[in-house]
Amino acid sequence: MNERILMCGNEALAEAAIIAGLDAYFGYPITPQNEVPEYMSKRMPEEGRVFLQSESELASINMVFGAAATGKRVMTSSSSPGISLMQEGISYLAGAELPAVIVNVMRGGPGLGNIAPSQGDYFQATRGGGHGDYRTIVLAPSSVQELVDCMPLAFDLADQYRTPVLVLADGILGQMMEPVVFNKKPRRKLPPKDWALTGADNRKQNIVRSLWLKEGVVEQHNYDLQAVYKEIEKNEILCEQYEVDDAEIVVVAYGIAARIVRGAVNKARQEGIKVGWIRPITLWPFPTEQINKAADNFKIFLTVELSCGQMVEDVKLAVAGKAPVVFYGRAGGGVPTVEQVLEKIRQLTLRPENII
Amino acid sequence: MMQKVFSKPQALKDCPTHYCPGCGHGIAHRLIAETIDELGIRGRTIGIAPVGCAVLAYDYFDVDMVEVAHGRAPAVATGMKRTNPDKIIFSYQGDGDLAAIGTGEIIHAAHRGEQITVIFINNAVFGMTGGQMAPTTILNQVTTTTPLGRDASKQGYPLQVSELLTLLPGTIYIERCSLHKPALIRNAKKAIKHAFELQLNNAPGLSLVELLSPCPTYWRMTPVKAIEWMENEMTKVFPLGRLKG
Amino acid sequence: MDGKRNDKGLPIGTFERLKVAQNSFCEELIIAGFGGQGIILAGRLLAQTAMNAGKEVTFMPSYGAEVRGGTANSMIVISDEPIASPLVSRPDSLIAMNKASLNKFAPCIKTGGLLIMNSSLIDSKPNVDQSIDILAVPADDIAVELGSQKSANMVVLGAYLQRRGLFRADDAAKSLPDILAKRYHKTLNINAEALQHGAEFAKRSV
Ligand SMILES: Cc1ncc(C[n+]2csc(CCOP(=O)(O)OP(=O)(O)O)c2C)c(N)n1
Numbered sequence: 001m002n003e004r005i006l007m008c009g010n011e012a013l014a015e016a017a018i019i020a021g022l023d024a025y026f027g028y029p030i031t032p033q034n035e036v037p038e039y040m041s042k043r044m045p046e047e048g049r050v051f052l053q054s055e056s057e058l059a060s061i062n063m064v065f066g067a068a069a070t071g072k073r074v075m076t077s078s079s080s081p082g083i084s085l086m087q088e089g090i091s092y093l094a095g096a097e098l099p100a101v102i103v104n105v106m107r108g109g110p111g112l113g114n115i116a117p118s119q120g121d122y123f124q125a126t127r128g129g130g131h132g133d134y135r136t137i138v139l140a141p142s143s144v145q146e147l148v149d150c151m152p153l154a155f156d157l158a159d160q161y162r163t164p165v166l167v168l169a170d171g172i173l174g175q176m177m178e179p180v181v182f183n184k185k186p187r188r189k190l191p192p193k194d195w196a197l198t199g200a201d202n203r204k205q206n207i208v209r210s211l212w213l214k215e216g217v218v219e220q221h222n223y224d225l226q227a228v229y230k231e232i233e234k235n236e237i238l239c240e241q242y243e244v245d246d247a248e249i250v251v252v253a254y255g256i257a258a259r260i261v262r263g264a265v266n267k268a269r270q271e272g273i274k275v276g277w278i279r280p281i282t283l284w285p286f287p288t289e290q291i292n293k294a295a296d297n298f299k300i301f302l303t304v305e306l307s308c309g310q311m312v313e314d315v316k317l318a319v320a321g322k323a324p325v326v327f328y329g330r331a332g333g334g335v336p337t338v339e340q341v342l343e344k345i346r347q348l349t350l351r352p353e354n355i356i
Numbered sequence: 357m358m359q360k361v362f363s364k365p366q367a368l369k370d371c372p373t374h375y376c377p378g379c380g381h382g383i384a385h386r387l388i389a390e391t392i393d394e395l396g397i398r399g400r401t402i403g404i405a406p407v408g409c410a411v412l413a414y415d416y417f418d419v420d421m422v423e424v425a426h427g428r429a430p431a432v433a434t435g436m437k438r439t440n441p442d443k444i445i446f447s448y449q450g451d452g453d454l455a456a457i458g459t460g461e462i463i464h465a466a467h468r469g470e471q472i473t474v475i476f477i478n479n480a481v482f483g484m485t486g487g488q489m490a491p492t493t494i495l496n497q498v499t500t501t502t503p504l505g506r507d508a509s510k511q512g513y514p515l516q517v518s519e520l521l522t523l524l525p526g527t528i529y530i531e532r533c534s535l536h537k538p539a540l541i542r543n544a545k546k547a548i549k550h551a552f553e554l555q556l557n558n559a560p561g562l563s564l565v566e567l568l569s570p571c572p573t574y575w576r577m578t579p580v581k582a583i584e585w586m587e588n589e590m591t592k593v594f595p596l597g598r599l600k601g
Numbered sequence: 602m603d604g605k606r607n608d609k610g611l612p613i614g615t616f617e618r619l620k621v622a623q624n625s626f627c628e629e630l631i632i633a634g635f636g637g638q639g640i641i642l643a644g645r646l647l648a649q650t651a652m653n654a655g656k657e658v659t660f661m662p663s664y665g666a667e668v669r670g671g672t673a674n675s676m677i678v679i680s681d682e683p684i685a686s687p688l689v690s691r692p693d694s695l696i697a698m699n700k701a702s703l704n705k706f707a708p709c710i711k712t713g714g715l716l717i718m719n720s721s722l723i724d725s726k727p728n729v730d731q732s733i734d735i736l737a738v739p740a741d742d743i744a745v746e747l748g749s750q751k752s753a754n755m756v757v758l759g760a761y762l763q764r765r766g767l768f769r770a771d772d773a774a775k776s777l778p779d780i781l782a783k784r785y786h787k788t789l790n791i792n793a794e795a796l797q798h799g800a801e802f803a804k805r806s807v
Contacts, residue, residue: 006645006652006660006779024439032664050438054431055464062428062461066435069422070402070443074435092425115664176687177645177660179652197420197436199443201399207414209405209423256687263685337690 004179009144009169010035012180013077013103016151018043019182023072024050026063028082031115032171033105036077057082061089061102068098069208071196073155077103079171080121081112083129090164091130094225095210097195099158101151102136103167105174106306108333116333117171119255122310125166126284133222135229137165137236138283140254144178146281149185156188157236161228162195168283170306172256172335232285239287243269243276244294249348251277252291252315253304257329257336261304264341273349283311291318298323300348304341305329365389367398369418378579380535380569381410384477387545388446389417391552401444402436404429408450409483427458430465433472444555446473451492452482455517459491462517466562469526473551474564476518479571480590487574491515494593499574514593518566522600528561529554529601532594534568536586540596547598554601563601568594626681628767629689631706632757633674634698634719639754642780643696644675647758649776650768651679659687672702679767694765696757698740703727717761719753736764736803743798749788752795759799770800 007015014036017025025040037053044051050067054060060076067074078086083104093100106121108114125138137157141147147169154165197206212218242265244250253261258279268275278294280287295301301319303312303326312327319325328344330336364370367389375381392398398419405413407426414421424432429447437445454462454476465472481499482488488501494514496505506514521527529551533544544567551563568590572582630647634640641662648660661676676689694715697703699722710716713732721741729735738760740753759770774793778786 004652006649006658024435026435052434052438054434055460055467058428059431059434059461059464062425062431063435063438065424065428066404066422066432066437067439068435069432070436070440072439074439088425089428096423171664172661172687175662175664177648177662178684178687179658197402197422198440199398199400199402200418200420205414205418206420207422209414211411211423213412259684260686260688266685335688337688338686339690 002181002183004181006177007144007180008035008175008177009147009173010105010175011039012144013147013151013167013169014039014043015182016148017075017101017155018047018049019184020152020155021073022049022075022155024052024067024074025076026052026054026060026067026074027076027078028054028057028060030079030082032107032117032174033077033079033103035174036103036105057085058088061086061093064100064102065089065093065096065098068093068100069096069197071193071198073159075101075103077105079105079107080109080118083121083124087124087130090136091128091132091134092210093164094128094130094134094136095132096208097162097225098164098208099155099162100164101154101158101167102164103169106168106170108331114333115171117256117306117335118331118333119170119257119306119310120331121168122283122305122307125168126286126314134225135284137161137163137232137285138168139165140168140281140283141173142255142258142279144173144176145180147173148180148182152185152187156190159190159193160188161232163228163232168255170256236282237285237287237290238281239290240279240281241276241290241294244278245276247274247276247299249273249275249300249302249345250294251275251302251304251341251345252280252311253277254280254283254311257304257306260336260338261341263338264345267338267342268345271346273345275345280311286314286318288314288318291315292320292322295319295322301325302344302348303327304336304344306335307331365393367392367401367418369416371416373416374412375409376571376573378570378572378582379409380479380567380571381477383535383541384448384475384567384569385413385416387541387548388448388475390545391549392419394549395552395556397444397552397556400442401446402440404432404445404447406447406449406453407484408453410448410450410477411484413448427453427456428461429453429458430461430470430472430474434465434468434470437470437472441471444473444552446475446552448475449477450483451476451478451480451490455491455515459517462521463524466521466524466527466564469561471555471558471560472562473555474562475548476564476566477569478566478594479569480514481571481574483571483574487571491517492594494589498576516594518564518599521564526561527564527600528559529563530566530599532566532568532596532599534586534591534596536568536570536583566594568596628679628694628765629692630677630679630694630696631674631689631692632677632696632698633672633702633706635701636671636673638673638698639751640673640675640698643754643758644677645780646773646776647677649780650773651677653776653779654768654772656680657682657684659684661687672705674702674706694761696761697723698753698757699723700725715761715764717757717764719757721753734764736760736806738799738802740799743802744795747791747795747798749791749795752792755792755795756799756802759796760803761799762796763800763803770796
C-alpha cells in the first residue's frame with residue numbers, strides 16, 4: 001500500500017482512523033469538517049463498524065464515552081463551536097480515564113465566528129478545556145500526510161495512557177488536498193483493557209467512574225493522573241526543527257502556520273537572513289526543553305499563529321527570559337501570508353533593538 | 357426446617373444504601389437486580405448510573421456499571437449498545453437527569469429507536485441537590501426553588517415525558533408504575549422485567565419504565581404522608597398504566 | 602512519527618527536513634471565478650495530474666457557503682520538493698474565469714508570470730505589469746461550440762497546460778477518471794475534448 005492518493009485532510013484522517021482499527025465514529029455536522037462524518041457514513045458500514053450521526057456534540061462525546069467504556073476504539077470530530085460543547089464530556093473522559101480521540105478542525109471564533117481556518121482553540125486544547133485539573137494530549141499535524149500518520153499514534157497514545165487525545169487541525173488542513181500514503185506502521189504494545197465494561201461474566205464487577213465522595217480519594221486520583229501526565233511529558237514530546245543552530249531568529253509555529261513559516265524562512269534564507277524554525281507537533285506536552293535549549297545562544301524568537309497569540313505564552317515560558325519573544329498572527333479566519341511573515345522576519349533583522 | 361422468604365438478589369451487593377428512610381430508589385434497585393437474576397443476564401449487563409441520588413448505584417448493583425455526566429445516559433447507552441449489540445444496556449435516571457438536563461438525549465435515543473432499557477425515577481424533585489423543582493414537580497408543590505408552590509404561569513406545567521415519548525415510533529414499550537404500595541411494586545417488577553425481555557429478544561426500539569417514587573425527605577413529609585400524597589395527588593398528574601406497547 | 606531523534610537527541614517529526622528550495626522547480630497557481638464555473642474541479646484535476654506525474658502538489662479549494670453563488674478559487678502548488686505553504690498569495694500563474702477574480706488576483710501575479718483569462722466573460726484589458734504573459738481564451742465560446750458550456754473550465758486548463766508546458770493536456774485527460782465520480786464518466790470524452798481544444802487554441806496564439 002505505498003500508492004500515493006490525492007485526498008483532502010478530512011477524508012484522509014478518517015481513512016487513517018479506520019486503518020488504525022476504529023470501531024465506532026459518532027459526530028454531528030459542522031463546517032469545515034463535514035467530510036469526516038460523510039466519509040465515515042460510507043466507509044464504516046462497509047467495514048462492518050459503527051457510524052452514527054448524533055443529535056448534538058454533547059451527545060457525540062457521550063456516545064464516545066459509552067463506547068470507550070466498553071473498550072472500543074472510538075472517535076468523534078467537530079470544529080470549534082462543537083468542541084466547546086464537548087468539553088463536559090472530555091472532562092469526564094479524563095476523570096474516568098477513558099481513551100478516545102477527538103479531532104478539532106478549527107474555525108474562526110469566538111461565538112459562531114466563521115468557517116475560515118483558525119488556531120484560536122489552542123488554549124482550550126492545551127489547558128484541558130473542561131473543568132478540573134487535567135490535560136489531554138494534543139497532536140498538531142501540519143500536512144495531510146502527517147494527519148494520516150498521527151491518527152494511529154493518537155489511538156495508541158489514548159490506549160496506552162488511558163486519556164482523551166486531541167488532534168488539532170484547522171480549516172485549511174481539513175480541506176486541502178495533498179498526496180498521501182497509507183502505510184501500516186507497527187502498533188505500540190498496549191496494555192490490556194481489563195477495566196472495560198464487558199459484562200461481569202465470571203469476574204468481579206468493573207466500574208467506570210469519575211466521582212469519589214470519600215475524603216481524599218479524588219485528591220489522590222488527581223495525583224495519579226498527574227503522574228501519568230508526567231510520564232507523557234517524559235516520553236511523548238514531538239517537535240521538528242530546522243536550521244536553528246546558526247539562526248539569529250527562530251520562528252515557532254505549529255500546524256498550518258508552520259507551513260507558512262516554512263515558506264517564509266526558505267525565502268529569508270535565500271536573502272541571507274539567519275533564521276530557522278521550531279515546530280511543536282505535540283502542543284501538550286509542549287517541547288519546552290527543546291525551545292529553552294534553542295534560546296541558549298542569543299536569538300530572537302518569533303511566534304506565528306492564526307490567532308491573537310496563544311502558543312506564544314508557552315514559548316515565553318519555555319524561553320524563560322533568555323531571549324526576546326515576539327508575536328505575529330492573524331485571527332478570526334485571517335491567514336498570514338508568506339510575504340507578511342517574511343516581512344516580519346526582515347523587520348527583526350533590521351531593528352532588533354525595537355523589540356527588546 | 358426454615359423456609360427462606362426473603363433473600364438478596366445476586367445482582368445486588370450485600371451492603372446498606374445511603375438512601376433516606378422511605379426513599380424509592382432502594383426498591384427500584386432491588387426490582388432491577390431481581391430481574392437481572394431471573395433473566396440470568398448478569399454477565400452481559402452494563403448499567404448506567406445517573407447524576408442524582410442514584411449516582412452511587414454501582415456501589416449497590418453488582419454488575420458492570422458506568423457513571424456518566426448529568427442527563428447524558430441515553431447517549432452513553434447509545435455508544436455502548438451500538439458497539440456491543442449483544443450486551444444488555446440499561447440506564448437509570450431521575451427526573452432532573454432525564455426530563456430536565458437530559459431531555460435532548462432521551463428524546464433522540466428514543467427517536468432513533470435505540471435498543472436500550474430506561475428506568476426513569478420520577479420523584480417530582482431534584483433530590484440530590486436538596487429538593488429543588490424538577491420538570492415533574494406538580495402544581496402548587498412546594499420545593500426549595502418554588503417556595504410558594506409551583507405556579508403554571510411562572511414555572512410551567514409538570515412535564516409528562518413518558519406520554520411525550522409514546523409519540524415517537526422508536527419507542528416500543530412505555531409503562532408508568534408506582535412504588536407506593538406492595539401491589540403496585542409487584543406490577544412495577546413485571547414492567548421492568550418486560551422491558552428487559554424486550555431488549556433480550558432484540559425488539560426493535562427503546563423500552564422505558566417510569567417509576568413514581570417517594571421522596572419524603574424533600575417533600576417534607578413522613579413516609580406515610582408521602583404515600584398518601586402519591587395516591588391522592590401525584591398519580592392524578594401522572595396516571596399509572598401502560599402508555600405504549 | 603514517534604521515536605525518531607536528531608543528532609542532538611531531540612525528537613523530530615516524519616516530515617523530511619526541508620532543503621531550502623533553491624532553483625528547484627515550483628509553480629504556484631490560482632484558478633478563480635464564480636461558483637458553478639468548475640473552478641474546484643479544474644484545480645482538482647491539475648493537482649491529480651501533477652501527482653500522477655510524480656510531483657509534490659497541494660490543492661487548496663475555497664470552501665463552504667462561499668462556494669455557492671459567490672466566488673470560488675483553487676490554489677495549487679506544484680513542486681519537485683516538499684511544499685511549504687499551500688496558500689498562494691503571489692501566484693506564478695492566474696487563470697481568471699470572470700472579471701471579479703481578474704480584478705482581485707491579477708495585481709498579485711509575480712513578475713514575468715502568466716495570466717490566462719476567459720475573454721468570453723472579460724471584455725476589458727487587464728491592468729497588469731508589462732512583464733506578464735497574457736493569453737485571452739474565449740473559453741465559454743469554445744465550450745459552447747463543443748456543445749458543453751460547462752466545459753469552459755477544461756478549455757482554460759488545456760490552454761494553461763499548453764502555455765506553461767508542465768504537463769500535456771493529454772496527461773490531464775488521462776487523470777480525469779481519477780477525479781470524476783463514476784456517474785459522471787459519461788462526460789469523460791467531452792472534457793478531454795475541451796482540454797484538447799484549449800491546448801490547440803493556445804498553440805495557435807503563440
Ligand atoms: C451539569 C450539572 N448541573 C447540575 C448538577 C447538579 N445536580 C446533581 S443531581 C441534580 C438533580 C438530580 O435530580 P433527579 O435527576 O431528579 O434525581 P434525584 O436526585 O431526585 O434522584 C443536579 C441538578 C450536576 N451534577 N451537573
